[in-house]
Amino acid sequence: MTFKEIKTILKKKRVGIAGCGGLGSNCAVALARTGIGKLVLADFDVVRRSNLNRQHYFTDQLGQKKVFALEDNIYFINPSVKIESHHIKLDPESIVKIFKKCDVIIEAFDEAEMKQMIIETVLDKFPDKPIISGMGMAGFGDSNSIRMEQYANLYICGDMKTGISEETPPLAPRVGIVAMMQANQAIQILLASEIDLGFKKARE
């Protein structure tokens, strides 16, 4: 598939990003660079200095709401991406409302409780919608422990074990690897549906 063909398909697609921290900001940027049509961003936080060790923000954005700072950054990279930003702390009700029309949802929260909440909500309310979660990425090294596992429409990227602690802080490289895996998986899912259609047409 040529990049032109890839962009033609992705232009029609919409991805929801739940959380715009280390996973969400980097994943959104990768999807924007690849030519996704629309991103639906949701986050309740502002940019802090401690975020800059791994999140796609800049020193002149400190104090800004993350969704709007990320919207600006994506515009500088690829102004043709449509962006819908929600400065909100997501709950089951708002997840259903905000991400209803998305083709894929990226779970990009920090807290384990929030991860559970969105995964359960999506499995329950949108059983046919793919959700790609990041699970276990703190610390450094051991790149080969990071992998992807699929359980029907639920995709899990990470080492499945390393949570945040004093000795295992979240750092740019491993968080970035998982964010890129999530973006990569989203693109694979979005393109696969169209490739299947294409094969069907070719056979007819």
Added chain:
Amino acid sequence: MKIILNNREEVIDRDTITLEELIQYKSYTFKLLVTKINDQLVKKDDRKITHIKDGDKVVVLHMISGG
């Protein structure tokens, strides 16, 4: 009985087991879990009344902080 647990075949040394008992049997100690049986979400409160049958596809996922 034989089940598929997290995409891997697993022999459970019981004839009957609930999801809650399976979690104890496997010594899963994480507080936050997402559980599915045959691609259907099973909520926390339903784990003790949900029975696993031979051949079932079971998913027990630990929620891990970081992002």
